Structures are given as structure tokens and as C-alpha cells.
Amino acid sequence: MKFSQKIRQQADRMFEECYHHPFVQGIGQGKLEKEQLIHYVKQDYEYLNAMIQARALGMAKCKTREDMEMFHTSIGFILNSETHPHHNMCKQAGVRYEDLQGYPLAPVAQHYAKHMLHTAYEGTIGDIIAATLPCPWIYLYVGERLMKEINPDPDHPFYDWISFYGNQEEPRMNVYLDTLDRLAETASEEEKQRWQEHFLEGCQLEYMFFDMAYHASDWPFDREPAALSGRGKQ
Numbered sequence: 001m002k003f004s005q006k007i008r009q010q011a012d013r014m015f016e017e018c019y020h021h022p023f024v025q026g027i028g029q030g031k032l033e034k035e036q037l038i039h040y041v042k043q044d045y046e047y048l049n050a051m052i053q054a055r056a057l058g059m060a061k062c063k064t065r066e067d068m069e070m071f072h073t074s075i076g077f078i079l080n081s082e083t084h085p086h087h088n089m090c091k092q093a094g095v096r097y098e099d100l101q102g103y104p105l106a107p108v109a110q111h112y113a114k115h116m117l118h119t120a121y122e123g124t125i126g127d128i129i130a131a132t133l134p135c136p137w138i139y140l141y142v143g144e145r146l147m148k149e150i151n152p153d154p155d156h157p158f159y160d161w162i163s164f165y166g167n168q169e170e171p172r173m174n175v176y177l178d179t180l181d182r183l184a185e186t187a188s189e190e191e192k193q194r195w196q197e198h199f200l201e202g203c204q205l206e207y208m209f210f211d212m213a214y215h216a217s218d219w220p221f222d223r224e225p226a227a228l229s230g231r232g233k234q
Helices: 003-010 012-020 022-029 034-060 065-080 084-093 107-122 125-132 134-149 159-166 174-184 189-215
Strands: none
Touching: 003 012, 003 174, 003 189, 012 022, 012 134, 012 189, 022 034, 022 134, 022 159, 022 189, 034 065, 034 084, 034 107, 034 125, 034 189, 065 174, 084 159, 107 125, 107 189, 125 134, 125 174, 125 189, 134 159, 134 189, 174 189
């Protein structure tokens, strides 16, 4: 069994629970509140910025142009194409996409972003692939299941979101799976254990991200720094 198949098998319950999460089911049923959609887009926009940065660090660590192209292509895809499902949600929420950019990361999204970036700064290409793989793999999984089980028509409120992730002729992440499996052939057991841990932590955080969006969870107190009052100066 290939390394990618082994870690996917270990994460099977997490994939299943992500699909059955009320936020994902709300997408399938076309029933999410405006507040949930807005919070999701705000956080996902900033999360994807961290994903871009992590993959850019991966490209900087590559030794071959083939591996550089893998990271370069996915960065371009996030920048130029992955805005499409965000626009779908913004349309349903009745807000402008541009107005939801530049917001602070909520606790779960911040944890996830730091997980990826810390791994990218400290780790190898294998570490970076493992840490950034849960997002595209889980979204492919839930998208394909929604396409199959909901079978949405173009009038469905979230048809664009579902079809974007669930109707891929060839999964966009396949190049990452192939690369990870190639690296695993010569990796030590310690390296593979580390990659497995990165991947499984990311899968947990994917579930938590959906949960954060569903409950619109954020910091309990305002994070804007208060202006200095100047007290004490006489």
C-alpha cells in the first residue's frame, strides 16, 4: 500500500465526519445563514493566504523544476481560481467579496495557519505536502459526495461551490500524492511518522474549521489594540 493510501485510511473517520458536519450538509441542502457564510469566507480568505505562503516556502526548498512547477501551479490556482466558490457564498449572503478581506484570523483558523507555516519554515518538502494536503483532499471528498448524493442542478444555491470541488476531471491534488509517495520510498520511518502526524492534525483542523464557520466562532473579546491614553504623564 502506498504511503498516501495509508494516511488516508488512518483519516477515514475524519473525512466521514467532515462530510456529515452540519456546515457541509448545510451547503448540500442550500440552508446556511448569512452570518455563517460571511464568517467562512472571511476566515477562508486568510487561511488560503497562509496556504499560498506555505507552498511558496515549499517551492523555495525544491531542487527540481518539476517540483517547483507543482507548487507554482497550485499557488496560481488559489490566487486566480479558488475565489470562485467564495463569490458563490458572497452572492448567497448578499455581500461583496472585497468587503470580506483583511479580517483577523479566528482562533481555529489562526491555529491552522500557524500549523502550516511553522511546518513550512521548519520542514522539508514532504512535511509541507503532508501539512497542506488535508484541505484539497477533504474538499474533493465532500464535493464528490455532494455531487453524487445531492446531485444539484445549476439552480441550487451552492451549485458553483459543490461543482468546483466535486467535479474535477482529474483531482488537482494528485500531483502532490504522487510526489509524497515518491519521497516516502526513500524517507526514514521518523520522517514518515512526522508526515503522518502533520496530515492527521490538518484533518482535525479541517473539521474544526467547518465547526468554526457553522457557529461563527471568534475571539471572545475585541482584538483591536486600545489607543494609549497617555495616563501617568504629568
